[in-house]
Amino acid sequence: xxxxxxxxxxxxxxxxxxxxxxxxxxxxxxxxxxxxxxxxxxxxxxxxxxxxxxxxxxxxxxxxxxxxxxxxxxxxxxxxxxxxxxxxxxxxxxxxxxxxxxxxxxxxxxxxxxxxxxxxxxxxxxxxxxxxxxxxxxxxxxxxxxxxxxxxxxxxxxxxxxxxxxxxxxxxxxxxxxxxxxxxxxxxxxxxxxxxxxxxxxxxxxxxxxxxxxxxxxxxxxxxxxxxxxxxxxxxxxxxxxxxxxxxxxxxxxxxxxxxxxxxxxxxxxxxxxxxxxxxxxxxxxxxxxxxxxxxxxxxxxxxxxxxxxxxxxxxxxxxxxxxxxxxxx
Amino acid sequence: xxxxxxxxxxxxxxxxxxxxxxxxxxxxxxxxxxxxxxxxxxxxxxxxxxxxxxxxxxxxxxxxxxxxxxxxxxxxxxxxxxxxxxxxxxxxxxxxxxxxxxxxxxxxxxxxxxxxxxxxxxxxxxxxxxxxxxxxxxxxxxxxxxxxxxxxxxxxxxxxxxxxxxxxxxxxxxxxxxxxxxxxxxxxxxxxxxxxxxxxxxxxxxxxxxxxxxxxxxxxxxxxxxxxxxxxxxxxxxxxxxxxxxxxxxx
Amino acid sequence: xxxxxxxxxxxxxxxxxxxxxxxxxxxxxxxxxxxxxxxxxxxxxxxxxxxxxxxxxxxxxxxxxxxxxxxxxxxxxxxxxxxxxxxxxxxxxxxxxxxxxxxxxxxxxxxxxxxxxxxxxxxxxxxxxxxxxxxxxxxxxxxxxxxxxxxxxxxxxxxxxxxxxxxxxxxxxxxxxxxxxxxxxxxxxxxxxxxxxxxxxxxxxxxxxxxxxxxxxxxxxxxxxxxxxxxxxxxxxxxxxxxxxxxxxxxxxxxxxxxxxxxxxxxxxxxxxxxxxxx
Numbered sequence: 001x002x003x004x005x006x007x008x009x010x011x012x013x014x015x016x017x018x019x020x021x022x023x024x025x026x027x028x029x030x031x032x033x034x035x036x037x038x039x040x041x042x043x044x045x046x047x048x049x050x051x052x053x054x055x056x057x058x059x060x061x062x063x064x065x066x067x068x069x070x071x072x073x074x075x076x077x078x079x080x081x082x083x084x085x086x087x088x089x090x091x092x093x094x095x096x097x098x099x100x101x102x103x104x105x106x107x108x109x110x111x112x113x114x115x116x117x118x119x120x121x122x123x124x125x126x127x128x129x130x131x132x133x134x135x136x137x138x139x140x141x142x143x144x145x146x147x148x149x150x151x152x153x154x155x156x157x158x159x160x161x162x163x164x165x166x167x168x169x170x171x172x173x174x175x176x177x178x179x180x181x182x183x184x185x186x187x188x189x190x191x192x193x194x195x196x197x198x199x200x201x202x203x204x205x206x207x208x209x210x211x212x213x214x215x216x217x218x219x220x221x222x223x224x225x226x227x228x229x230x231x232x233x234x235x236x237x238x239x240x241x242x243x244x245x246x247x248x249x250x251x252x253x254x255x256x257x258x259x260x261x262x263x264x265x266x267x268x269x270x271x272x273x274x275x276x277x278x279x280x281x282x283x284x285x286x287x288x289x290x291x292x293x294x295x296x297x298x299x300x301x302x303x304x305x306x307x308x309x310x311x312x313x314x315x316x317x318x319x320x321x322x323x324x325x326x327x328x329x330x
Numbered sequence: 331x332x333x334x335x336x337x338x339x340x341x342x343x344x345x346x347x348x349x350x351x352x353x354x355x356x357x358x359x360x361x362x363x364x365x366x367x368x369x370x371x372x373x374x375x376x377x378x379x380x381x382x383x384x385x386x387x388x389x390x391x392x393x394x395x396x397x398x399x400x401x402x403x404x405x406x407x408x409x410x411x412x413x414x415x416x417x418x419x420x421x422x423x424x425x426x427x428x429x430x431x432x433x434x435x436x437x438x439x440x441x442x443x444x445x446x447x448x449x450x451x452x453x454x455x456x457x458x459x460x461x462x463x464x465x466x467x468x469x470x471x472x473x474x475x476x477x478x479x480x481x482x483x484x485x486x487x488x489x490x491x492x493x494x495x496x497x498x499x500x501x502x503x504x505x506x507x508x509x510x511x512x513x514x515x516x517x518x519x520x521x522x523x524x525x526x527x528x529x530x531x532x533x534x535x536x537x538x539x540x541x542x543x544x545x546x547x548x549x550x551x552x553x554x555x556x557x558x559x560x561x562x563x564x565x566x567x568x569x570x571x572x573x574x575x576x577x578x579x580x581x
Numbered sequence: 582x583x584x585x586x587x588x589x590x591x592x593x594x595x596x597x598x599x600x601x602x603x604x605x606x607x608x609x610x611x612x613x614x615x616x617x618x619x620x621x622x623x624x625x626x627x628x629x630x631x632x633x634x635x636x637x638x639x640x641x642x643x644x645x646x647x648x649x650x651x652x653x654x655x656x657x658x659x660x661x662x663x664x665x666x667x668x669x670x671x672x673x674x675x676x677x678x679x680x681x682x683x684x685x686x687x688x689x690x691x692x693x694x695x696x697x698x699x700x701x702x703x704x705x706x707x708x709x710x711x712x713x714x715x716x717x718x719x720x721x722x723x724x725x726x727x728x729x730x731x732x733x734x735x736x737x738x739x740x741x742x743x744x745x746x747x748x749x750x751x752x753x754x755x756x757x758x759x760x761x762x763x764x765x766x767x768x769x770x771x772x773x774x775x776x777x778x779x780x781x782x783x784x785x786x787x788x789x790x791x792x793x794x795x796x797x798x799x800x801x802x803x804x805x806x807x808x809x810x811x812x813x814x815x816x817x818x819x820x821x822x823x824x825x826x827x828x829x830x831x832x833x834x835x836x837x838x839x840x841x842x843x844x845x846x847x848x849x850x851x852x853x854x855x856x857x858x859x860x
Binding site: 002003004005006007008010013028031032037038040041042043044045046047048049051052053055056058059068085086088089090092093095096097098099100102103104170174177179180181182183184187188191202205206208209210212213214217218220 | 368414434474476479480481
C-alpha cells in the first residue's frame with residue numbers, strides 16, 4: 001500500500017502530511033513520557049522484527065503472495081502510541097533504503113499504515129477481547145479462541161480500514177483534480193477493498209500465529225499499558241478505561257478521513273461533473289464512463305455509510321459492555 | 331485486479347554501497363542530496379502539463395544515468411514499483427483519456443526514479459545521519475540507527491531460518507486455506523521476534539558501555555562544499571522553473 | 582592506585598536467587614586477573630555489576646577510587662571497557678572504523694581519528710577499517726569489539742568469555758593479543774589454557790570466592806577443581822600423570838612454555854641417568 005509520489009493530488013498529500021505531523025508529534029511526546037532510555041533498544045528490536053517479518057511472503061492462492069503490514073501486531077504488543085512511532089520509523093527506513101513509498105506521499109502512507117492500521121488493530125482487539133474471551137487459556141495454548149479471534153479481527157480491520165482510507169484518498173484526489181491525479185472511486189474502492197479484504201485474512205492468521213508463538217516463548221515482549229496506574233480524577237478516569245481508549249483510537253482513525261470528505265464536498269462534487277465534460281471534449285474518446293447519477297452521490301453515500309456503521313457498531317458494543325458488566329470498566 | 335506485492339523481495343545488494351562510496355553522488359553531503367531530491371519531487375508532484383512532466387522525466391532519467399548507480403538495479407527496483415503506477419495510469423487513461431494517463435505514468439515514474447537514485451546512490455546510514463543534521467528529533471534518529479542495525483542482524487537470521495526450513499522440505503504454503511503452511515510461516519516470523527527479544531537487553535548495556543547518550547553522532551561529519559551547493563542549486567533552479575511554468579507565472 | 586576495590590559484595594537476582602555472596606577483590610594497576618568458575622557461578626554478573634549495570638547491591642565497589650552507585654555509574658563507565666560475550670551486542674555502526682570511534686565520539690574524547698587508528702593497529706585489523714562489521718567472521722568481530730573498547734582507553738578491561746566460539750587460529754591470535762597488551766584486566770572465562778597464557782592471578786568464583794592465587798597453585802589442588810566442576814588444562818593433566826609415573830616436575834607447568842622447559846629438563850635428566858648407568 002506504499003503510494004509513490006505524483007499519484008495523489010497535492011492538496012490531499014498536503015492534508016496527509018498535516019495529519020501525520022500532528023499525530024506523530026503527539027505520539028512521540030506520549031512515547032517519551034512512557035518509555036525510559038532503557039526501552040530504546042527494545043523498541044528498535046521490535047521495529048526491526050516487524051520490518052523483517054514484512055519480508056515474509058504468505059500465499060494467497062493462485063500463485064500470488066501477500067505481505068504482513070504488522071501495524072496491528074505492533075500495537076497489540078506495545079500499545080498504539082509506541083506502535084505509531086515504530087511504524088513511522090519502519091516506513092522511513094523503507095523509503096530511504098528501497099525508495100519504497102514516496103516523499104510527498106509519506107504523510108498519507110504514514111496516516112494509512114503507521115496511524116490508522118495500529119489504531120484500528122489495537123482498538124478492535126481491545127474492544128472485542130473482554131467480550132469474547134472468558135476465563136483462562138486452555139493449557140498449552142497462549143490464549144483462548146475468543147482472544148485469538150479478537151486479535152485476528154483487529155489485524156483484519158487494520159488492513160481493511162487502512163486500505164479503505166487509501167482508496168478514499170485516491171478517490172478524492174481524482175475528484176478534486178478533475179481527473180489529473182488519483183484513481184476514480186469506482187475503481188479504487190472496489191480494487192483496494194477487495195484485494196485487502198483477502199490480504200487482511202492472511203494478516204489476521206499470521207498475526208495470531210506470531211502473537212501465540214511469542215506469548216508462549218517470550219512473553220516479556222508484550223509490554224502492556226495495563227500496568228500503568230489508572231488516574232482517579234474525573235475526565236482522566238473515564239479515559240483510563242481501556243474500552244474508552246479503544247473507542248477513541250477507532251474514532252481517531254475514522255476522523256482522519258473526515259477532512260477528505262470536506263475537501264471532496266467543497267471542491268470535488270463539481271470536479272466529477274467537469275471530468276465527464278472533459279471526457280467528452282478530450283482528444284480521445286474515453287473507454288469507460290462511470291454511471292453519472294450514481295457517481296455523483298456514490299462517494300458521499302459510501303462515506304456516510306461507513307461512518308454510520310462504525311458509530312452504530314461502537315454504540316452497540318458499548319451498550320453490550322454496560323449491560324453484561326456490573327463490573328467497573330478496567 | 332491483481333497488484334503484485336514485490337516489496338517482500340526487496341534486497342539491497344552489497345555492491346550498491348560500494349558503488350555509492352566510490353561515486354560522485356555518494357560523496358555529496360547527505361543533507362544536500364535529500365534537500366535537492368525533495369525539492370525536485372515536490373515540484374514534479376505539482377505538475378499537470380504534459381510538456382513539463384516530460385521535462386521532469388527527462389531530468390530524472392538523466393540524473394539516474396549520471397549517478398553511476400548500476401542500471402540493472404534501478405530498473406529492477408522501478409519494475410517493482412511499476413504495478414501500482416500502471417494501475418493508476420491505466421485507470422486514469424480509461425476515465426480521462428490518453429494524455430492524462432500518460433501524464434500520470436510519467437509523473438509518478440519521474441518521482442520514483444529520483445527517489446530510487448537517492449536511496450540506491452547513498453548508504454542508508456548516511457541518509458539517517460543527514461536527517462539528524464536536518465533536525466529530525468533525537469529519538470527518531472536514534473531509533474532509525476538502532477533499528478537498521480537490528481534489521482541487518484535479524485535479516486541474516488531470517489535467511490538462515492528460511493534455508494533451514496527449505497532444507498527440511500518446506501515449499502511454501504499453497505493458499506490461505508493451507509493451515510499448516512501458514513502456521514509454519516507465522517512460527518518463522520515468531521522466531522524472528524523471540525531471537526530479537528534476547529538482543530534487546532544486551533543492546534542497552536552495549537550502548538551504555540560505550541557512552542551512548544541517546545543521540546546518534548558521527549565520527550566524521552561532512553561539510554557543505556561547492557559540489558553540494560551546485561547539486562542543490564541545479565535541482566532548485568530547474569524545479570522552480572517547472573513550477574513557475576505550471577502555475578502560469580511564466581508562459 | 583587500586584584500579585578495582587570490591588568489599589563484601591553481595592547481589593541477588595530479581596527472582597531472589599543469590600548471585601554473589603560476600604566477594605572481596607582488589608586489583609592493582611597492571612594486574613591481569615582471571616575469574617573462573619562453573620556456569621552460573623556469577624562471573625558474568627560480577628563483570629556487569631562492576632560496570633554499573635546491576636544495582637542495587639550490598640557492599641562496596643570502587644573503580645579508580647570512585648565509589649560505584651546508581652548516580653556514579655556513568656562516570657565509572659568512563660574508566661571501564663566492558664567486552665561482551667557476543668560482539669554483536671556492542672557493534673553499532675556501519676563500518677569498522679566508525680564503530681571503533683563510536684565510544685570516543687560519544688564520550689567526547691579528543692583526537693578520535695588517532696585513537697581509532699591506534700586501536701585498529703593494536704588489534705591488527707587496519708585492513709578492515711572500511712568493511713561492514715556485520716559481515717565479518719566471529720573472530721574478526723571480536724577484534725572490532727576489542728578495538729572499540731581500547732579506543733576509549735579505559736583503565737580497566739572487563740572481558741566476558743573472550744575466547745568463546747573462536748576457531749583455533751583466532752583464539753591463539755586473541756590470546757597473543759591479550760598477553761602482550763599492557764592493560765589492567767579482569768577476564769571471566771572457562772578457558773583455562775587461555776588463562777594460563779595470559780594472567781598471573783586466578784580467582785575461582787562459585788557465588789563466593791573459593792580461591793585467589795596463582796594458577797599452578799590451583800592446579801595442585803585437585804579437590805577444589807573437581808568441586809567446582811572445572812577441567813584442568815591438558816598440560817597439567819599430562820604432568821600430573823607423569824608425576825604419578827615417577828617423573829616428577831618441580832612445579833607443575835600450566836603454560837606451553839613451562840611444559841617445554843620442564844620436558845627438556847626431564848629429558849636431560851634421563852639422558853644424564855642413562856649415561857651414568859652406562860659408565
